[in-house]
Amino acid sequence: MAQPLNHSQLEYLNAALNSGELQQVRRMMNGGLKPADVAHLIESSPPKIRTLLWNMVDQDNEGEVLQYLSFDLQESFLREMNAEELIAAVEHLDIDDLADMLQHLPSTIISEVLRSMDQQDRERLEQVLSYPEDSAGGLMNTDTITVRADISIDTALRYLRWHSEIPAMTDSLFVVSRKDVFIGILPLTRLLVSDPNISIREVMITDTITIPATMPDTDVAKLFERHDLVSAPVVGDDNVLLGRITIDDVVDVIREESDHSLMSMAGLDDDADTFSPTLKTARRRAVWLGINLITAFIASAVIGMFEATIQKVVALAVLMPIVASMGGIAGSQTLTLMIRGQALGQVERSNMGWLLNRELLVGLLNGVLWAVVIACLAMLWFKDITIGIIIASAIMINLIAAALSGTMLPLLLKAWGIDPALAGSVILTTITDVVGFMSFLGLATIFYA
Amino acid sequence: MAQPLNHSQLEYLNAALNSGELQQVRRMMNGGLKPADVAHLIESSPPKIRTLLWNMVDQDNEGEVLQYLSFDLQESFLREMNAEELIAAVEHLDIDDLADMLQHLPSTIISEVLRSMDQQDRERLEQVLSYPEDSAGGLMNTDTITVRADISIDTALRYLRWHSEIPAMTDSLFVVSRKDVFIGILPLTRLLVSDPNISIREVMITDTITIPATMPDTDVAKLFERHDLVSAPVVGDDNVLLGRITIDDVVDVIREESDHSLMSMAGLDDDADTFSPTLKTARRRAVWLGINLITAFIASAVIGMFEATIQKVVALAVLMPIVASMGGIAGSQTLTLMIRGQALGQVERSNMGWLLNRELLVGLLNGVLWAVVIACLAMLWFKDITIGIIIASAIMINLIAAALSGTMLPLLLKAWGIDPALAGSVILTTITDVVGFMSFLGLATIFYA
Numbered sequence: 001m002a003q004p005l006n007h008s009q010l011e012y013l014n015a016a017l018n019s020g021e022l023q024q025v026r027r028m029m030n031g032g033l034k035p036a037d038v039a040h041l042i043e044s045s046p047p048k049i050r051t052l053l054w055n056m057v058d059q060d061n062e063g064e065v066l067q068y069l070s071f072d073l074q075e076s077f078l079r080e081m082n083a084e085e086l087i088a089a090v091e092h093l094d095i096d097d098l099a100d101m102l103q104h105l106p107s108t109i110i111s112e113v114l115r116s117m118d119q120q121d122r123e124r125l126e127q128v129l130s131y132p133e134d135s136a137g138g139l140m141n142t143d144t145i146t147v148r149a150d151i152s153i154d155t156a157l158r159y160l161r162w163h164s165e166i167p168a169m170t171d172s173l174f175v176v177s178r179k180d181v182f183i184g185i186l187p188l189t190r191l192l193v194s195d196p197n198i199s200i201r202e203v204m205i206t207d208t209i210t211i212p213a214t215m216p217d218t219d220v221a222k223l224f225e226r227h228d229l230v231s232a233p234v235v236g237d238d239n240v241l242l243g244r245i246t247i248d249d250v251v252d253v254i255r256e257e258s259d260h261s262l263m264s265m266a267g268l269d270d271d272a273d274t275f276s277p278t279l280k281t282a283r284r285r286a287v288w289l290g291i292n293l294i295t296a297f298i299a300s301a302v303i304g305m306f307e308a309t310i311q312k313v314v315a316l317a318v319l320m321p322i323v324a325s326m327g328g329i330a331g332s333q334t335l336t337l338m339i340r341g342q343a344l345g346q347v348e349r350s351n352m353g354w355l356l357n358r359e360l361l362v363g364l365l366n367g368v369l370w371a372v373v374i375a376c377l378a379m380l381w382f383k384d385i386t387i388g389i390i391i392a393s394a395i396m397i398n399l400i401a402a403a404l405s406g407t408m409l410p411l412l413l414k415a416w417g418i419d420p421a422l423a424g425s426v427i428l429t430t431i432t433d434v435v436g437f438m439s440f441l442g443l444a445t446i447f448y449a
Numbered sequence: 450m451a452q453p454l455n456h457s458q459l460e461y462l463n464a465a466l467n468s469g470e471l472q473q474v475r476r477m478m479n480g481g482l483k484p485a486d487v488a489h490l491i492e493s494s495p496p497k498i499r500t501l502l503w504n505m506v507d508q509d510n511e512g513e514v515l516q517y518l519s520f521d522l523q524e525s526f527l528r529e530m531n532a533e534e535l536i537a538a539v540e541h542l543d544i545d546d547l548a549d550m551l552q553h554l555p556s557t558i559i560s561e562v563l564r565s566m567d568q569q570d571r572e573r574l575e576q577v578l579s580y581p582e583d584s585a586g587g588l589m590n591t592d593t594i595t596v597r598a599d600i601s602i603d604t605a606l607r608y609l610r611w612h613s614e615i616p617a618m619t620d621s622l623f624v625v626s627r628k629d630v631f632i633g634i635l636p637l638t639r640l641l642v643s644d645p646n647i648s649i650r651e652v653m654i655t656d657t658i659t660i661p662a663t664m665p666d667t668d669v670a671k672l673f674e675r676h677d678l679v680s681a682p683v684v685g686d687d688n689v690l691l692g693r694i695t696i697d698d699v700v701d702v703i704r705e706e707s708d709h710s711l712m713s714m715a716g717l718d719d720d721a722d723t724f725s726p727t728l729k730t731a732r733r734r735a736v737w738l739g740i741n742l743i744t745a746f747i748a749s750a751v752i753g754m755f756e757a758t759i760q761k762v763v764a765l766a767v768l769m770p771i772v773a774s775m776g777g778i779a780g781s782q783t784l785t786l787m788i789r790g791q792a793l794g795q796v797e798r799s800n801m802g803w804l805l806n807r808e809l810l811v812g813l814l815n816g817v818l819w820a821v822v823i824a825c826l827a828m829l830w831f832k833d834i835t836i837g838i839i840i841a842s843a844i845m846i847n848l849i850a851a852a853l854s855g856t857m858l859p860l861l862l863k864a865w866g867i868d869p870a871l872a873g874s875v876i877l878t879t880i881t882d883v884v885g886f887m888s889f890l891g892l893a894t895i896f897y898a
Contacts, residue, residue, distance in 0.1 A: 014799035036675040044795040046803040166638035169679065171620060188637045189615035226485040228697035230618065230679055247696050248677035254700065258707025259789065266785035274790040278807050282814040285782055289819055292778045296771040303767045310766050317759050317766035318752045322745040329741045333734055336715035340708065341723040346493040350463035354495040358727050365731040370738055
């Protein structure tokens, strides 16, 4: 029985690669492993080994492996092929997977592939390509099985038996009118338990979810998650059935969406490849470091305003990072919770008031608690009561500023069409740094003047 | 046709709640909305409104709504019920959902529920409860439909028609031996296109994935994702079929797993509830702030070692946060990429060498680039060439330290059984703060001595 790829196999393959036993590796790449595992193996390898592994895949298997690879890798491998190889590699793919792949290639290649297809497939592909990649239309497949409401269950069963195969992930037949208007679904599980003599109309489900082709893919994912769907019909204007979306593609959307927040908050591309080459990686990271350098210089400029005070009381320089850092930590907790709440569709204008109120109270409570602790430690360290009072006040001010900006920033950024996960943490750090240094050093200037 | 819950409905309901039109809300809660949407509405509300909404759900619908709520909320609502209400609420739930719910309740309630069930259901539930919640066994359901290999397709179809319904998410029949040993699967899509007169043995698929009951749920999720599964058989010792896992439960695991990295890196619980009450929130956050305070004081202690130097050259105090902050940003990029690579199963011992090498090179390249930029800016600002040389060296040292620790920390922490997403960022910040301040102020002490 085929066992999934496991850690030891990955280690084994790497050992075989390192010792140059390429024949063994080649055998595993073409038959020993499932295509999805071959793709995983390629993705888990550094660039040079990737090319080596990819070249070992027999041409017959290329299309199968290709569809499990990330877009970046698909693109780089497809670009190396001539049109003929490419057409051979992609001819057995699902329309939606093919459309996803093609969207990343030059239009000359797209037309080459389109020309190689029969008319029906070409029209289907062109339809899917006409929708944005991140919409229901771009995610859909056109391999629906449709039936009329007035035929009997027995006729439907005989109709199915004509097929040599039914597309994977088919859990329902779609019931449509003569003009392809969507009427309802007939789950296979219901088809199989129904009396063969009654009509589909009597057992079909009309109270079901339909997805407009223009719906964003993240909303599609929420529907699938919330209603435990395996597949769902995609409809166009006037409720005409265009295709279907299946859970396997939705799982990818969910994974990408969750990755997006994590990666963006660290300034990484969602599809940043763990093994992308040095120069590409360095270039991408440099941009983020540059943006954060601006933040850092703004903070320095604030400190620069108080050089005289620091010269007088050097302890301020020692303690000031504590104020900024506590604000940054508290703010990023609020920010992360808000960004997740937005991604889950839980945060709306109507409940923002309550959230802001809660966060401000939490900021106040933790502000008081840690202000007292830090003040005591500072007073003990520097034997100075004044510095305790100053740092306590600054901590309170900064934690409340952190709560306020952590709550409001994601909302404002989203309203302005800016991605909160990407821009949120940089702006938040700027705020907590500026407020932290300004309040601490400003109060010190007043007290020690 | 039932339309999914949308933003305007959420706003509408909130408006109705605010204006006290409770009858209207009650109608929507019991029939107007699907149970999953009612659950979402409850989760998207502050505590008081939650209780109000939950109390509006008719007792007949409670079980349906309950299964879509998060564990925290399930627990708090279930604890309010007496045994009788509870049994009524949960009696129609799937075994796996019921097991998940019960795992969070006192054992007296568990035995009460077990006693209320018939023997078959009780045995099934006890079996699921015997596995950890985060294992395949804890995730599985026992509602499999099994057939023998030697019966004909026609017999199988007639056998299915005896059922009044087939469980949702059933995409395959499981073929087992007389002793319940798993032999293969027969997808419904294949059953429906096969010649009724041949035997199941001739069309079943034996080269399929089976899941050991002890497999961690995150590995189960990877299998489902990689092989586009809708359901998969769970087997015990000697390949005996125990149950099945379905994609709807796996999607929850994927969502939780992805959330885990994001939330843990900000020191939040994975299941932190966007709307949890003030005191609970404040308490959880206080712990994280306390841990980070230790980091901040360590950094301060390092700065404290160089008080005399700062007193001499106050510009050092102005510039030192830049060195620490650039290190922190660069390190957290590497750390995030590694943590995601680990979660995707891409990072292994065998490719660590390449990754470390790449990250060090990236650190070096960006170190040189930004060292030059920052040095120029610092020299222009303070009209001092020495300070430019010092900050350039410190930036280079800290970016390389950041690359090294960002790459190695997740690996070491994982080997020690510590969650890299939770502990990684705190330790990393400590390292980049200490190295940053130490190198910058240390070099300054040498140069300005």
